[in-house]
Amino acid sequence: MFEKIIGNKPIREMLTKSIENDTLSHSYLFIGIQGIGKKLIAKEFAKKILCLEKKTVDNCKSCMELEGNNHPDFMCIEPEGNSIKIEQIRFLQKKIQEKPIISNRKVYIIDDADTMTTEAQNCLLKTLEEPPEFATIILIGNNENAFLPTIKSRCMILTYQPIEEKEIQQYMQIHYGITNITSNQLAMFQGSIGKAILLKDKQ
Numbered sequence: 001m002f003e004k005i006i007g008n009k010p011i012r013e014m015l016t017k018s019i020e021n022d023t024l025s026h027s028y029l030f031i032g033i034q035g036i037g038k039k040l041i042a043k044e045f046a047k048k049i050l051c052l053e054k055k056t057v058d059n060c061k062s063c064m065e066l067e068g069n070n071h072p073d074f075m076c077i078e079p080e081g082n083s084i085k086i087e088q089i090r091f092l093q094k095k096i097q098e099k100p101i102i103s104n105r106k107v108y109i110i111d112d113a114d115t116m117t118t119e120a121q122n123c124l125l126k127t128l129e130e131p132p133e134f135a136t137i138i139l140i141g142n143n144e145n146a147f148l149p150t151i152k153s154r155c156m157i158l159t160y161q162p163i164e165e166k167e168i169q170q171y172m173q174i175h176y177g178i179t180n181i182t183s184n185q186l187a188m189f190q191g192s193i194g195k196a197i198l199l200k201d202k203q
Helices: 009-020 038-050 061-067 086-096 118-129 165-176 183-189 193-199
Strands: 027-031 074-077 106-110 135-141 156-159
Touching (some): 009 038, 027 038, 074 086, 086 106, 165 183
Parallel strands (some): 074 106
């Protein structure tokens, strides 16, 4: 689990242990700058939560369905236009009450959750207060201040740190064959693999 993801090792280890020890939270808030792997970790975490064969590697029906973006017990909500709207949260609330079909649990990721309107956040609050026992909700955002205090108080907040320069250098060398990254370029990346990939062809 998380073997192909770099950075934020303490968070990856904590999430792994929560599955091994069956101590999952009903709601998480992943906070950190863009491009440091929050969504990658969230999806890998979701896959392991939903996995039917905990000792096997990505080959159970649940894992294959998730990899094929066809898992009935998993949903990823993203902004429509510039924000996540109350109608999207109402749809989540309707679906989350339905019992799991393939797995024993259900996982819902809200990406760019800091773009939720105030109305959407207040609507989501009802679900966070009384979530179905089989559901896990993961909110992903860059700006913690954009969330209502009532939302934050009901989530386990995990703050992601920028990826170390050494890890970025190793990643860019392995995946793109780039070995001549300057200190100025590393400073521009700001600890973000996503930004490094976007800027890799620019001087």
